[in-house]
Amino acid sequence: SGDGKHINLRYGCGRIMGVLATDTVRIGRLIAKSQTFVLSMNQLSGALEHASYDGIMGLAQPSLAIHGTTPIFDNLNKNRIIPEPVFAFFISSWPQKSSLLMLGGVDHAYHKGALKWVLVTQAHLWQIAVDRISMNKKVIACSGGCQAILDVGSSFLFGPTDIVRSIQRSINPSPLQNEQQLILCNSTMTLPPVIFTINGMDFPMSRKYYIQKVSKDICFITFNGGTEYISPSETWVLGDIFLRAYFTVFDQSKNKIGLAPSV
Structure with a gap:
């Protein structure tokens, strides 16, 4: 579903314009219900327009979120989908080893x-x-x-x-x-x-x-x-x-x- 509110977001590499929408979001076995996010309608950036990824998942503090919305990590934590409010990054230096985002704990x-x-x-x-x-x-x-x-x-x-x-x-x-x-x-x-x-x-x-x-x-x-x-x-x-x-x-x-x- 979507509330249709128009959003203009600026990133370091450009800007996107779109509308707010709400849906169930699944990350592996983690399910965030009633998750609000931006459906991008226009990307004013070559980096974003031609990127190999499909979206951006913000992990900044919740105080930086669009007013009235809950970031996905906070949604997962609030609904006790993850055991603790911790996330971690392993960014691989080796082609044969995948990078990892860990949500709710640390390996x-x-x-x-x-x-x-x-x-x-x-x-x-x-x-x-x-x-x-x-x-x-x-x-x-x-x-x-x-x-x-x-x-x-x-x-x-x-x-x-x-x-x-x-x-x-x-x-x-x-x-x-x-x-x-x-x-x-x-x-x-x-x-x-x-x-x-x-x-x-x-x-x-x-x-x-x-x-x-x-x-x-x-x-x-x-x-x-x-x-x-x-x-x-x-x-x-x-x-x-x-x-x-x-x-x-x-x-x-x-x-x-x-x-x-x-x-």
Whole structure:
């Protein structure tokens, strides 16, 4: 069924326009009855228009939902379809191993060592405080502390444009085709890890995560600018590049995030 209310939703990669509808939604063996969602009628984005997926399932905090609607995760939790208000992501680095979204619990076989917990600092988003970002024992960003949003909907790492440009130059002093993010793959072999220090704990991210292959010889630095449009203070978005390195648990009831190296 549908109530016909028109909706205009903006995403980082574009915008969709549609109407609200309500139906039963099934995810594996989990069934969410009377679930309201948006039926997209128009996508103002090439990324959304030609995407291989059929929809977007938002997992931000319920305070960010369209007024009067209940996100699917909260619907499942409210109706006790899941045992606890926890979800987790394992984003695979290997073609032969599938990525996983876990709803209502955690399979600890997908991470190494104990989960390290960090409190969420912002009510709407899965946002945390970061102490600093360093490389080669030198602070390269977030020198006075900053905020970071963990976002599985973002592919790369995003930060303030001027800081990101400085990081790109330090990684890649001789850019290809005058494009700072393009680098010869054979010159990346000795690059050190980028270390995110969060709540006094170090989370190193090796070059195999922040450098991506474009072709046989050309690689791509996955640091991108633009977060100055999100917040006037230094803010980072840690997308799939970071979440591929770290198995991530989102605990809604305790308002905290658990991180451990992925298997």
